[in-house]
Amino acid sequence: MIKPYIPAPTLLKxxxxxxxxxxxxxxxxxxxxxxxxxxSVILLARTVKKLEIxxxxxxxxxxxxxxxxxxxxxxxxxxxxxxxxKNIETxxxxxxGLLHNAAMLGTLTPIEHYTIEQWYQVLQVNLNSAFLLTQxxxxxLKRSEDASIVFxxxxxGFQGKAYWGAYGVSKFAIQGLMQTLANELxxxxxxxxxxxxxIKVKTALRKNAYPAENNSSxxxxxxxxxxxxxxxxxxxxxITGKNFDxx
Ligand SMILES: NC(=O)c1ccc[n+]([C@@H]2O[C@H](COP(=O)([O-])OP(=O)(O)OC[C@H]3O[C@@H](n4cnc5c(N)ncnc54)[C@H](OP(=O)(O)O)[C@@H]3O)[C@@H](O)[C@H]2O)c1
Numbered sequence: 001m002i003k004p005y006i007p008a009p010t011l012l013k014x015x016x017x018x019x020x021x022x023x024x025x026x027x028x029x030x031x032x033x034x035x036x037x038x039x040s041v042i043l044l045a046r047t048v049k050k051l052e053i054x055x056x057x058x059x060x061x062x063x064x065x066x067x068x069x070x071x072x073x074x075x076x077x078x079x080x081x082x083x084x085x086k087n088i089e090t091x092x093x094x095x096x097g098l099l100h101n102a103a104m105l106g107t108l109t110p111i112e113h114y115t116i117e118q119w120y121q122v123l124q125v126n127l128n129s130a131f132l133l134t135q136x137x138x139x140x141l142k143r144s145e146d147a148s149i150v151f152x153x154x155x156x157g158f159q160g161k162a163y164w165g166a167y168g169v170s171k172f173a174i175q176g177l178m179q180t181l182a183n184e185l186x187x188x189x190x191x192x193x194x195x196x197x198x199i200k201v202k203t204a205l206r207k208n209a210y211p212a213e214n215n216s217s218x219x220x221x222x223x224x225x226x227x228x229x230x231x232x233x234x235x236x237x238x239i240t241g242k243n244f245d246x247x
Contacts, residue, residue: 001235005235009038013037013038015038015233016039016095016097017034017040017041017042018133019042019099019101021044022044023045025221026201026203027099028050030099030228031066032057032063033228034229035058038063038064041067042069042088042092043067044069044071044102048068052068054066073129074104074125088137094144095141096146096147096148097147097148098134098147098148100149100174103205104122105122105205105208106122108209114165119166127173127174146190146234146237147189147190149181149192150194150232151194152195152196153243154168154197156168157171157173158172178241185240186241192239192240193241194244195244196227196228196245196246197243197244200218200219224246224247
């Protein structure tokens with residue numbers, strides 16, 4: 001990406017983009033930005049109230065009407081992903097972008113004491129749901145002339161770090177999933193697959209991970225989004241299998 005990135009105002013016109021974890025933090029601001037550039041965004045998270053507020057903001061700004069899709073990735077069954085596929089198929093007929101952004105931190109605990117239930121839950125939300133969602137929506141992404149899947153990585157998923165437990169392990173695995181999928185799809189489809197590591201952003205997740213940190217100088221989600229826009233849109237055509245750190 002050439003900096004500063006100056007996207008065309010209609011960069012995402014006519015595109016349908018699903019964003020997980022759209023109720024707050026990075027996902028919320030990314031979804032709003034995609035809508036600003038012309039995309040119909042599908043907003044997925046658990047907290048309906050927050051999704052409704054975002055829906056209203058997008059409508060009031062005059063951007064394409066979004067869709068709300070409440071879903072708990074911790075306990076969704078394969079049938080729920082099938083239903084999501086059917087809903088998108090009925091309302092939009094295709095999918096051009098998928099931002100896997102939702103994640104939970106779990107607890108910062110030594111492996112020795114990590115509770116089994118929490119281990120399963122973190123891996124379900126951060127990793128297994130990304131597999132299930134990708135598999136369910138691939139037929140819709142294949143209908144797009146230029147589709148992009150973006151996963152979300154983290155520093156703890158490149159270098160193992162004490163106490164980061166299931167969160168760190170899930171992010172290691174997300175890199176594996178991203179690279180495997182990119183390699184599978186590059187020869188036969190117009191789907192590119194990459195990941196973004198947001199490094200340090202002032203969000204609830206960051207606050208939970210570093211409660212004592214003075215976060216006043218951390219970037220806000222809206223400050224780090226140009227790489228998201230670039231990767232989800234057509235300007236990143238041909239780029240696949242790569243991770244990008246944003247700061
Ligand atoms: N902030 C950072 O410094 C940083 C650094 C590196 C990587 N990241 C990554 O960036 C991504 C976004 O993080 P963030 O900092 O913006 O975190 P955040 O503010 O805590 O947002 C997390 C989002 O995930 C959703 N989510 C959590 N559990 C869910 C579940 N069971 N089902 C459905 N949705 C669920 C939340 O929505 P509901 O609660 O409404 O469900 C929320 O919208 C994550 O993948 C994170 O690992 C962040």
